[in-house]
Amino acid sequence: MSCKVVLAQGISVSYREELKNTIKARNICPKLVGFLANEDPAAAKYAEWTAKTCAETGVEFELRKCSRNDLEDKIVEANQDAGVHGIMVYYPVFGDRQDQYLQNVVDVSKDVEGLHHKYVYNMYHNIRFLDEAKTKKCIIPCTPLGLVKVMEYVGVYNGILPHGNRLHGRVVTIINRSEIVGRPLAALLANDGAKVYSVDINGIQEFHRGVGLQLKKHEVSETTLTVEDVLPLSDVVITGVPSPSYKVPSHLIRDGAVCINFSTFKNFDGDEIKKKASIYVPAVGKVTVAMLERNLVRLYDYQAQDRASSTA
């Protein structure tokens, strides 16, 4: 039994150090506002934790609590406030499609989470820049981005291969196909060369890189495969099931697989999975927050750029 357990804390260190140094060296003070409009203890904990991490890095974080019916007005207020550089919302708020509406209410220039349609669309279409002059890189949704960083850290991305092909040959199962994490992640990994089985309660889709002229964009095929079929084939298993009772069936996991959990609940049975996996990452939250801060600094610079060009 030689499973290596890798903690998000360690993965995030280099990103956070870099951010801290940048913020200090440039003597800037980017401000992030987080909106908490639910009673979910997991969200409150995540908020507490964002505050702590931001304090360490030199980011000003302000948590604003309100009722869910006031949230839209509060977001619009923050959109219009030049003193606020980034906005995030602790979801779920309504827990239905209204949450997706709210994601688009956050101004695209302040959306540190990268959940605005513009960013999501650009990510799916492999559009890397916001402007034609290519001075502004697109924001990538921060949990999928964090998961890519985790996979780089644990060696799933093969640095010997050229960029954009570093997952060639990898088979990945992702148990979650939400619009926030699972589906964008599947597309990102497919764009980098992986074969991805994307699992949700309605079935399994396969994401892979397009062929021929479409080489740059992922393709999706429907399958009739089951979890029993795809788990034994997968080098990497990534889970994000928002339920305390769900556990990935350990006996289906391939020996030596890399197992990563991004749910706030433990989707893997810790003892069992260590007998099968080569690498186990039980949580990724700290890496996600580091990406959030990275996005914030980027947006801070874009906003300064926009102000400079509008007064020029």
Added chain:
Amino acid sequence: MSCKVVLAQGISVSYREELKNTIKARNICPKLVGFLANEDPAAAKYAEWTAKTCAETGVEFELRKCSRNDLEDKIVEANQDAGVHGIMVYYPVFGDRQDQYLQNVVDVSKDVEGLHHKYVYNMYHNIRFLDEAKTKKCIIPCTPLGLVKVMEYVGVYNGILPHGNRLHGRVVTIINRSEIVGRPLAALLANDGAKVYSVDINGIQEFHRGVGLQLKKHEVSETTLTVEDVLPLSDVVITGVPSPSYKVPSHLIRDGAVCINFSTFKNFDGDEIKKKASIYVPAVGKVTVAMLERNLVRLYDYQAQDRASSTA
């Protein structure tokens, strides 16, 4: 028993005649493309029907069928084709949040259904024009718009009152709080002065006009009321439950209520409801299609306007 049954066909006649005359008089040929990417017989029927209505009015309608995984690329293609003036999609496609993503993939300048975030946001915020010069009126989501027209036709809107206040004193229950119809409709009716009980499986919210400085925008309050509480209070009951087995409990309906169904299924028991309602509108599809065509002609003009100003 003196219930008046009002059919959508009759309500839509004046709108369709007006459109037909406009299109003929101006000698234009606006083109609408409909995408069918599901196997839902109700969607196929609606498509068939859109085709028939368009032929009558002088609109060129083309139905394009594809697999759901190809739909996004097909929409992007139509976005870029100057020969296509309007785009609509027969939902559900994926039946989950991916459908809401697709709604934002349709270019805002071709979105005849008014489902793009920009239109929905503007509607909720009572923003009436797309441009600062106020030459382009916003597109309103077409099913809610159609339902407003139905309510005007059957006299729920009181023409004696000033515009924007013509539902003052009305109590409306809407059984459906989807992002496509129920929630925008609740906001529209509240903005016109109604008290609206918005019902979904998670509970009932009350939409009413804001007070004080916010007079122009609706407000939402949570309630602990049940259907048993709100139906007996309601002058108007509007239903859109996508299930063949759901029936509104007729005994709860107030004597003389106005009952309108926009589901493709019959949410009211026809015989029972006629004993209670003063007016019963069993379906609204034809009015919705008329609004779709109206939006198309509007977008056709905006596109011509944009081309003229970009070559000027």
